[in-house]
Amino acid sequence: MVGDWWQDINDSTQWQDGVFYTLCAAYALVSAVALIQLIRIELRVPEYGWTTQKVFHLMNFIVNGVRAVVFGFHKQVFIMHPKALVLLLLDLPGLLFFSTFTLLVLFWAEIYHQARSLPSDKLRVFYISVNAAMYFIQVCIWVYLWIDDNSVVELIGKIFIAVVSILAALSFLVYGGRLFFMLKRFPIESKGRRKKLHEVGSVTAICFTCFLIRCFVVLLSAFDADASLDVLDHPVLNFIYYMLVEILPSALVLYILRKLPPKRISAQYHPIC
Numbered sequence: 001m002v003g004d005w006w007q008d009i010n011d012s013t014q015w016q017d018g019v020f021y022t023l024c025a026a027y028a029l030v031s032a033v034a035l036i037q038l039i040r041i042e043l044r045v046p047e048y049g050w051t052t053q054k055v056f057h058l059m060n061f062i063v064n065g066v067r068a069v070v071f072g073f074h075k076q077v078f079i080m081h082p083k084a085l086v087l088l089l090l091d092l093p094g095l096l097f098f099s100t101f102t103l104l105v106l107f108w109a110e111i112y113h114q115a116r117s118l119p120s121d122k123l124r125v126f127y128i129s130v131n132a133a134m135y136f137i138q139v140c141i142w143v144y145l146w147i148d149d150n151s152v153v154e155l156i157g158k159i160f161i162a163v164v165s166i167l168a169a170l171s172f173l174v175y176g177g178r179l180f181f182m183l184k185r186f187p188i189e190s191k192g193r194r195k196k197l198h199e200v201g202s203v204t205a206i207c208f209t210c211f212l213i214r215c216f217v218v219l220l221s222a223f224d225a226d227a228s229l230d231v232l233d234h235p236v237l238n239f240i241y242y243m244l245v246e247i248l249p250s251a252l253v254l255y256i257l258r259k260l261p262p263k264r265i266s267a268q269y270h271p272i273c
Contacts, residue, residue, distance in 0.1 A: 176204025
């Protein structure tokens with residue numbers, strides 16, 4: 001029986017440890033790659049400050065590093081009390097992941113607006129405002145759950161994460177799509193243009209898909225206890241979920257955007273690829 005096999009794995013301490021330590025190792029590897037890439041970029045263009053490209057790799061290093069630590073100490077994390085502390089340790093890296101990858105959307109939006117001679121000075125303010133509002137709402141949910149472990153508020157918290165995820169997916173679809181079609185209409189055919197089309201199209205597809213999957217799974221876990229990601233005895237579900245929505249997308253995007261910037265670049269233009 002498939003159900004018996006699934007349940008046997010979920011109930012097995014050895015499988016739980018194996019899955020969560022594997023996740024820990026995968027996150028640590030991605031974190032190390034992001035750090036190495038950040039160092040390579042800094043060595044290539046030390047004369048420039050914290051460009052969008054450097055911030056993106058730094059945030060990838062932090063997000064994946066935090067996940068690695070959390071899953072490395074999974075036995076302690078999943079039994080913490082109050083439960084709000086468990087939710088904080090599991091949800092905070094997800095919010096940081098949102099901030100990290102929507103940084104790409106901000107970068108694309110700035111390019112698109114500048115190319116179309118549209119005002120772009122308020123885009124960064126909008127990005128910061130959206131992120132500040134997201135963290136404020138989430139902190140309020142955590143504080144309430146810390147004071148009163150309320151199942152309704154926990155449900156609201158999961159729905160909130162799902163809403164944030166679908167908004168991220170749509171933002172990639174809108175600005176990734178706009179930039180892709182703008183580049184496609186660009187009159188000059190060149191190897192660089194084809195490469196840029198491939199980069200924008202691939203990253204858009206990867207990020208849209210991963211945030212869409214996150215939205216679906218979080219909503220499912222909110223209404224079905226058997227699909228909960230906040231417990232120790234669902235290791236297989238956790239493995240599939242985190243591989244699809246964070247580890248693989250991060251690894252693929254880091255690979256796609258692996259190109260180092262040229263040694264001499266304009267102070268006004270901060271490449272992300």
